[in-house]
């Protein structure tokens with residue numbers, strides 16, 4: 140057993156079908172009485188339902204969250220929170236809405252109660268991202284970690300099937316990289332392996348029937364575990380590639396994670412054999428397929444995109460720039476990344492562009 144530091148991060152989790160019914164009690168436990176409810180425009184009906192449940196404890200609704208938290212939206216939401224005298228933010232939605240809550244908390248220290256409806260995992264992390272002048276900056280601050288998280292699988296039934304699969308792969312990516320993190324520890328490894336296992340079980344069932352509540356519940360459980368891993372240990376090449384492609388070419392977050400993951404894992408396989416064994420075990424692929432190939436199959440067999448060329452927004456010629464950006468400011472990675480690796484990174488991107496299954 141290697142030496143490690145485990146730094147538990149406080150968050151109260153209420154999990155299960157019908158968990159939303161505990162909302163009032165949870166707001167009381169936060170000693171809040173004027174909640175600002177946040178959502179995207181697409182989820183404003185759900186935001187209204189939350190405000191109705193809160194009754195006099197709802198100060199207002201701000202239903203303008205968008206992907207990657209543009210600074211202008213963050214400023215409007217912060218102004219609205221001040222104007223209404225809000226004493227907490229209730230974020231119902233995916234990473235975009237929870238990210239907006241984090242932008243408010245960063246400025247004001249308001250506690251966040253998160254009600255996640257995708258599998259991206261932001262609700263379990265102290266990581267925030269804000270986009271200014273086309274550049275997304277991320278950072279860590281304990282003030283933005285949601286204080287309470289309500290996971291109610293009923294609320295994920297409306298998550299479109301395609302996004303359910305890619306969002307699940309986004310969650311798996313956090314766990315896969317957590318398994319070879321430089322600052323990893325045995326507790327996170329347990330969570331990562333179990334998170335991958337739960338999602339690998341859930342995604343084919345959701346693909347068969349988007350209304351399968353048992354599978355929706357499994358997927359949220361997996362997302363919780365994988366999000367916890369993201370919030371506790373450092374991410375590596377895969378997340379660097381996705382942040383570069385998402386930030387520079389504005390590609391859709393969950394799809395990019397889905398397409399890149401098998402290739403990043405193949406790139407790191409020889410440098411992280413224990414992580415590969417755990418991923419293969421969690422995917423029930425041991426002795427049958429490599430971790431990278433099994434991740435590719437999980438995405439492809441459940442109808443997710445596996446080629447960058449199929450999602451648009453990036454041309455093959457753009458891969459040169461992406462490879463330059465990745466090697467010029469790499470994240471720590473189990474296989475060292477420097478200028479000498481540029482050719483291999485370009486090859487990785489080219490394989491992802493064409494959707495070639497890694498062996």
Ligand SMILES: NC(=O)C1=CN([C@@H]2O[C@H](COP(=O)(O)OP(=O)(O)OC[C@H]3O[C@@H](n4cnc5c(N)ncnc54)[C@H](O)[C@@H]3O)[C@@H](O)[C@H]2O)C=CC1
Nearest residue numbers: 179181207233234235256257259261264266294295297298
């Ligand atoms: N700070 C962190 O720790 C993390 C941040 N993120 C950030 O979150 C963003 C992506 O978040 P995602 O959750 O992938 O997508 P999202 O929050 O952008 O949601 C995508 C779309 O799906 C809709 N949607 C979500 N749940 C739904 C439901 N149950 N029913 C119907 N529609 C629903 C949303 O309203 C939106 O239109 C990116 O900006 C990413 O960088 C993602 C993971 C972790």
Ligand SMILES: O=C(O)/C=C\C(=O)CC(=O)O
Nearest residue numbers: 266267268277309378381
């Ligand atoms: O970019 C952010 O907002 C912060 C982290 C993530 O998006 C994690 C991820 O790539 O899924």
